[in-house]
Amino acid sequence: MRTLLNIIWLVLCGFWMALGYFVAGLICFILIITIPFGVAAWRIGVFALWPFGKKITQKESAGVGSAIGNVIWIIVAGIWLAIGHLMTGIALCITIIGIPLGIANFKLIPVSLTPLGREIVSADDPRVPGQGF
Template sequence: MRTIGNVIWLVLAGWWLAICYAVAGVLACVLIITIPFGIAAFRLAGYSLWPFGRRVVVAREAGLPSLIGNVIWILLFGWELALLHIAAGVLLMITIIGIPFGIASIKLAVLALVPLGTRVVDAEEARVPAYEIRPA
């Protein structure tokens, strides 16, 4: 079911949202000091391309550098990308089939605002507590 959802998402909104993240990543990598923002943008491009079956995990130990970086990110790229996600979400909610995808797009708008201090992991990996060892 995840694959079907991802393919529908890719056709309806994923490809152009991923392109927007990739453009933001390239622009961020042009300047040397904003390369961490470019890496975050490329990570989010992959997540916005194929989001179902993966989760976002917040790194609690990220701290003050992540907060400062997120504020800079919001000023440079975050607000535009969040507005794109909200616009895509509203457009997707026009049809009944698109309502779950619109909700997913609006949830991604929050991540577009504050991407630093987060990781994208598989859904199964997000359920395993950090202290538990998974068998290989």
């Protein structure tokens, strides 16, 4: 089921969302000082390509640098990305077929708002809260 949802997602909106994140990451790499944001944008872009079957967790090694970077990210781009994902998710949830895609858009909000200090892992990974022992 995950593969089918990922294929539908990729065709309808995943490719374009990922392309936007990849272009933003490229711009961040060109500006050199924003390279950490470029890495985060590319990580989100890969997640936006194939979101079903993946979860977001906090990195235990994240520290003050990630927190400061996230504040800057929220001000510059994060709030706008989160609003875009929220509006797209609401629009997708209007139809029954679009509900899983809307939920996937809502799942992208936390990582698009504060990408630094987060890790994208498989849903079967033992680090995912609420699974395993």
